[in-house]
Amino acid sequence: MKERFLFVLFLYLAFAIVFSGCRTADTTVGQTAHRVALQALTSRNCKIVLEEVYIPSDRPEKLRTQQITGSYLVVKGDRLSAYLTREVDSSKLFFGTSPLNGGEADLQIGEPEVRKNGDVNISLRVQGSQHYRVFEWVMTLYHDSNQCFVQASKVYMAGNFSFKGRILPLPEN
Structure with missing residues (x-):
């Protein structure tokens, strides 16, 4: 009976050590991805x-979610x-006089602000060819990840939408 108890205890400890090592490796990979994304x-x-876009519907209580x-x-x-x-069935993501309808726009990026939980908030201001074709986003880069969520804050004739995605560095030229 005592030998069985010791065997089960040893097996439990072995699993605990293996799984705690996996968690540490996942955290390290996440921290590296976060650091690389923020630097980029x-x-x-x-x-x-872009992975998921949230478009307002005619009912304010229900946003339409679209996987893309x-x-x-x-x-x-x-820039x-x-x-x-x-997509064949999808509605236009960038409609009307959105700065992104032309494919390119000017960009201003604010200073990163680190929150208590480790997430980083950054403001983005996008302006198209006309002075009134402007929108502002607040981007949250999640702690230990390259995942981000971008929320439309001030929209001036630009299409009110938000999205979830990943930030990847471009190769240096």
């Missing part, structure tokens, strides 16, 4: 891959370029 964004040389693939934004210096796929 602040150096203004990154790609933001193949769409991304490229930040190079003070934001949009590469958007149009």
